[in-house]
Amino acid sequence: HGELVESGGGSVETGGSLRLSCAASTYTHYYSSCITWFRQAPGEEREGVAAFDTFTVQTYYADSVKGRLTLSQDAMKKTVYLQMNNLKAEDSAMYYCAARNSRCSSGSWSRQAGFDYWGQGTQVAVSS
16 A cells, blocks of 8 residues: 655754655555654654645644644645744654545544554654
8 A cells, every 4th residue: 555754854953944754655545545743752652743634635733833833745746744843842753654544533633543554754853
């Protein structure tokens, strides 16, 4: 069914920006899927950050990132982008994108269960 490949992570100072990419070029269900970005900091639970419904183009965001992170896609490239602005130290984590062959919903986009395909992760480090 394909794979997901994240890129774009790095080290920035507080207030800086990064753009993460989730390339799903071989994911056969891309155009009818929910693609969620999760993150996990050392010693912390993995949490859903933002989700993109590739069919409706609807987006979902965790309260902690609203107004700072923005999702977009290049449908031709089957790639979802996560633009991260005004980064804070607490945004430091390994970021993963995950996909499932169903629509996003407000009640389930941030739950790991049901996401069948995961990327290898890209590290984001924000220093003050």
